Amino acid sequence: MQPTVRTLLDRPELGLALLTPPASLPPEALDAAVVWAHSSDLVDPAPFLDAGHVLLTTGTQFERAEADEPDFADAYVRRLLETGIAALGFGTEVIRAGTPDALVDACARQGLPLFEVPYRTPFIAIARLVADLLAEDAYARQAWALAAQRAISLAALRPDGLSATLGELSHRLDAWVGLIDAAGTLDREAPDGGLEQPALGEVVGEARSMLRRGQRASRSLVAGESVGAPQRITLQTLGGGGALRGVLAIGDSAELDQAGREVVTSVIALAGLALEQNRDLDRARGHLRTGLLRGILAGDTDLAERVASEMWGPLPAAPFRVAIADVPAQHVDRLTELLELRVEERGGRLFFGRDQDTVVILLEDADTALADEVAAEFEVPVGISDAVAADAVALAHEQALRALERARETKAGVVAFDEISRQGVLAFLARTDARAVALATLAPLTEYDEAHGTSLLETTRSWLEHGGQFDATAQALGVHRHTVRSRVALAEKLLGRDLSGFHARADLWAALLAVD
Template identity: 80%
Template sequence: MLDTTYTAVRRHPSPRTIPGATVQPTVQTLLARSDLALTLRNPSASLPAVALATQVSWAHSSDLADPTPFLDAGHVLLTTGTQFGDGADDPGFAADYVARLRERGVAALGFGTEVIRAGTPEALVEACTVQGLPLFEVPYRVPFIAIARTVADLIAEDAYARHTWALAAQRSISLAALRPDGLSATLAELSHRIGAWVGLIDATGSLDREAPAGALGQPALGEVVGEARSMLRRGQRASRTLLAGESTSAPQRMTLQTLGSGGALRGVLAIGDSAELDQAGREVVTSVIALAGLALEQNRDLDRARGHLRSGLLRGILAGDTALAERVATEMWGPLPATPVRVAVTDAPALHVDRLTELLEVRVAERGGRLFFGRDDEQLVLLLEEADTGLAEELATEFELPVGVSDPVGPGGIALAHEQALRAVERARESGAGVVAFDEISRQGVLAFLARTDARAVALATLAPLSEHDEANGTALLTTARTWLEHGGQFDATAHALGVHRHTVRSRIALAERLLGRDLSGFHARADLWAALLAVS
């Protein structure tokens, strides 16, 4: 009983139940051990609900008046009461002593009887009862080292059980990975082993698969997918912890981990909260992350091979040889889109090309074909049925890319539609408009194509006399000239549109002619001025 050796055992996460294994020791575990013969002195009803379930992570003995510098949360302090001396019945000393222990997070206090004192001081019992700290008596025949060894043994047994559990789980997960749909089987086995929801969000930001299916409802699922998409957009390897469904009565703590290398993320693995996610559980999750990453990388290699095939078929389609492309596409993905079709062109920057490709593969699968795409150098070219034109807006919004869309064409018009889409995507880049349809440009006529970088420089120089005069004198020559040309050179209609007198319009146009050094009464001069105005618009 006089053995007060400083004894320590390692800390460990919250207790769990493992079939066929002991559990992490708690205060209740120690009290229930008949070989220790410990007696709880304060009524259990007076203690906080979790007091006796607090995990014991350390056993330490000390008779110091203030042992807290040597203690930490979850420790059990064992004492013979030497520090109380003649003041054992002083309520103030006992209250302060217990308050220090509670503030430090001590799990329980054990008082060794028949060594210094015949029993536990009543002032100490009262202080522990009031402050909710479990207090038990240790009989003379039970040395403190026996309690410390019990804690250490239980932790060691639990550690061995966790190690055995982790090996068994990793073996089962490895076998699951060998099944035909190895990725789904792997996630299902992980979910079963840790007793939590597991989901895979693919590179497109969509929930690809989950286990158990439908177990995570809204709004938690939407929040998880939203956070995963944010991580994918950043393009960097990362992990996040998210409290999903905070607005509900049952929020869930979720852990999200990216899959793949930085700059080429393949998806995000989301895992619900589980008591099994201690060190052993995290090792199992790490093995799943590695297996899932490997499976997705293998899929990536297949995607690249399919991408090369698509690019080859696209070249054939643009060259007018659709027969071979039709046969191959039908066998691989489904029939080509039915005419009339539109051609869409968008940029394919290296940062987004994998996610773009995966999203489009998903859309192809959803449509059973009826959608075709291929890479053409640094661009993606899509063949869309009329019902699928909304996909262009989806790409522009999700990836912040310019997209050009052609007019609808028949079987022999794909090459022409491709040219239209190229012109439209050029306009989308310049204007930052997201999606630009070719018919938006064609309605303005051939001069609309002059709104390009090279023409813009010439146009700015042409219009400089008018813009400089407007800036220096507060006039509106440019606005007047544009409105006048829009109204076919009619002074009355222009005056009405601008809300000024027709003589004002005449004088402004006359001034513009002098500044430009040209007569605007002829068609060619007006057309040139209109082209310049279009190029800077």
């Protein structure tokens, strides 16, 4: 145990006497850790002191200064406090009898522990005791760390080595420990339920932010402040940058000194190794899924059904949908872990696989919320098909691809195929590469409107929307039907087209859709 001011005062062989009234001291002042003890009679020893030091003096400086500087004691104590020292010891009967009253008063006013050292106790005895206690504490902490690392290493050899490792770390630190997997979900914790909401939600949320950034990092946060139960939690990513495997979360612990951090470092290494082994297994499963997916898309579902049932559970029951997500390479592992978790939660009834740069998901008709979850969590575009029968998976895949193309225009979010199918074939064709052609087609109208302040384009659009009916268009625009006729006639002249025929109107309508 690291020595404190109280430790020194309680040692009878030293005979130290506390002169500062305990009521005048800050809380825990006597329990402040002592990191060293040395002596100095300098008028200003502050440059040679550091936090946690105990300064010992025989008071030579007070003999020189008392007559000339009445406020010397206050300034002296103030300088010592600014260094963060733990206590001041005054040796009597060497230079003067007793401790100066001015120094006692100054320490009481400013809250610095002051003790008197009797003549029989040499300063070296205090310094040697502090050094011995520090050495004993360092040895005890190293022995603790070695024992903890040995126990954790043995735990790692158990059947569920990762859970056992985290449990042993929690036991050794006497703190809550949690593992958030690459999907941003609390995978395991020790002890179970050791961190309650909302603190747990805050920890998982911060871990997800770290995983999204994809960079190795460590940080701490204070969780649970909103309910008046703040807890300091330390977070450390697992795995290499760009391929993070999860986040280790550790609650506040008195054991997290240098020795404790060494133990945590060993756990991080063991957990990273275990997760990397799981990653290799996930990759092998991923290759199997990809092969089965190709068979399903080719119409061969018998083999996929048998293998999936043995590995993960049954395939989705018809009617089902196909969802396709664009996922950047750095998020593929996270998405895979998330989907594996969802497969486990559903006892199967969900299947997915890689297809080049996309992830294809087969899900039941009522499970479309999963597509929204993927799009929101990874901020990617997702296309989803209509619900189809079991023998129409190829059709559903084609629909999802078309919906994905539309979703890519907005960069992130879900687009369902029925959203674009309701707009008709012309709207779909206009979303491909027709925009440039459409702009050129409509240019005569837009340029004329800009030059003359007219509304030929708006009138023509409304006229097409109303099936070429002049009266209905005039009523919608609030103008006379003859005005509509003259505008449409001018539009025909500028476009060089006769808009009385169906094909010309359809082509112009497609152009309007393409530029919308």
